[in-house]
Amino acid sequence: QSALTQPPSASGSPGQSVTISCTGTxxxxxxxxxxxxxxxxxxxxxxxxxxxxxxxPSGVPDRFSGSKSGNTASLTVSGxxxxxxxxxxxxxxxxxxxxxxxGGGTKLTVL
Amino acid sequence: xxxxxxxxxxxxxPGGSLRLSCAASGFTFSRYGMHWVRQAPGKGLxxxxxxxxxxxxxxxxxSVQGRFTISRDNSKNxxxxxxxxxxxxxxxxxxxxxxxxxAEGIYFFDSWGQATLVTVSS
Numbered sequence: 001q002s003a004l005t006q007p008p009s010a011s012g013s014p015g016q017s018v019t020i021s022c023t024g025t026x027x028x029x030x031x032x033x034x035x036x037x038x039x040x041x042x043x044x045x046x047x048x049x050x051x052x053x054x055x056x057p058s059g060v061p062d063r064f065s066g067s068k069s070g071n072t073a074s075l076t077v078s079g080x081x082x083x084x085x086x087x088x089x090x091x092x093x094x095x096x097x098x099x100x101x102x103g104g105g106t107k108l109t110v111l
Numbered sequence: 112x113x114x115x116x117x118x119x120x121x122x123x124x125p126g127g128s129l130r131l132s133c134a135a136s137g138f139t140f141s142r143y144g145m146h147w148v149r150q151a152p153g154k155g156l157x158x159x160x161x162x163x164x165x166x167x168x169x170x171x172x173x174s175v176q177g178r179f180t181i182s183r184d185n186s187k188n189x190x191x192x193x194x195x196x197x198x199x200x201x202x203x204x205x206x207x208x209x210x211x212x213x214a215e216g217i218y219f220f221d222s223w224g225q226a227t228l229v230t231v232s233s
Binding site: 002014034038040045046047048051052057089091092093097098099100102103104105107 | 204215217222223224225
């Protein structure tokens with residue numbers, strides 16, 4: 001069982017917006033601004049798309065945005081495109097005992 | 112550009128050992144912390160271990176504490192993961208990942224390798 005809770009699946013039609021949630025506790029997501037998000041295509045390595053809650057690395061489209069409220073972080077994908085169909089994982093600092101924790105992942109389907 | 116190449120995976124019997132390597136290039140390896148992350152077949156990502164830029168501090172997930180050891184050789188630009196007492200549940204793809212910073216305080220991975228597969232089976 002993953003430390004952070006994500007919905008197993010999400011979907012939307014091209015052009016729509018989809019939001020994926022990531023729920024933790026005050027000891028991880030809620031306590032620090034160390035939330036990141038990763039995109040993973042089948043058979044490929046994960047790729048960083050959001051770091052420190054809402055920052056985008058260079059080269060990541062601004063259709064991807066991140067936010068946090070309390071113990072829940074969110075990834076929003078606006079203007080969905082077919083190429084956004086992938087697995088998405090959230091990640092957070094987990095404290096000194098378990099340094100980094102991941103969510104279980106969300107499979108995003110573009111209808 | 113940053114390149115991370117894992118090696119050392121393979122098939123090992125339960126209770127056996129393996130040492131994974133991650134050869135780094137395209138950046139100043141000695142200035143960055145490094146992580147190991149794994150992914151069991153069809154499952155999600157699991158963080159395993161972190162080592163500071165100079166090797167002075169190391170951290171482990173509870174699931175591998177006492178069985179796995181992370182290390183690095185900055186003269187060879189290489190990260191290692193020594194895995195002992197392997198179990199069937201350790202079967203996974205093992206990724207090395209580069210931290211954005213040198214030490215604790217920055218907890219995301221800005222580059223990943225392509226992984227090496229470890230299969231624990233009799």
